[in-house]
Amino acid sequence: MDDYLDPINSVNMPELTDSGVALEFLLTTKTGIRNLSFALTETASPALRKLMKTQLDVMIDMYDEICELMMKKDWLKPYDLEAQKDLDIKSAENAVSIAQLDLFPKDMNRKGLFPTPPK
16 A cells, blocks of 8 residues: 555455454453453352353353354454465555555645545
8 A cells, every 4th residue: 555545545444444343342352251250260259250150141142243243244264264364364464554654655635536436
C-alpha cells in the first residue's frame, strides 16, 4: 500500500477491522474463562462459587457464539489448519504492510479523490 490516504486502499478495511476485533474478543473471553476457572477453585464461599459457576457458563456460551460467528465469516478455520495458516500469514502480511506506511507523505493533496472507491 503506497498511499493510505487514497480511498481505494480502504477497500475491505471494515472487514479486516471486524475480524481483528472479533479475534481480540475471542482471546479476551478465553482468558476470562481461564481466570474465572482458577478463581472458582480458590473460592470458599458457596454463594460466590454458585455465582462464579453461572458466570463461567455464560462466558463459555459467549466464547462458543464468537467462534461460530468467526467460522461463519471465514475469519477462523479451526478444522482446516492449512487454511488457518494461510489466514494467519495474510494477517501478518497486512500488519507488516500497515507498519511500513509512510504516515507523513510529501504529497498531501487529495484533490479529485472520492470517498467511495469505484466498483
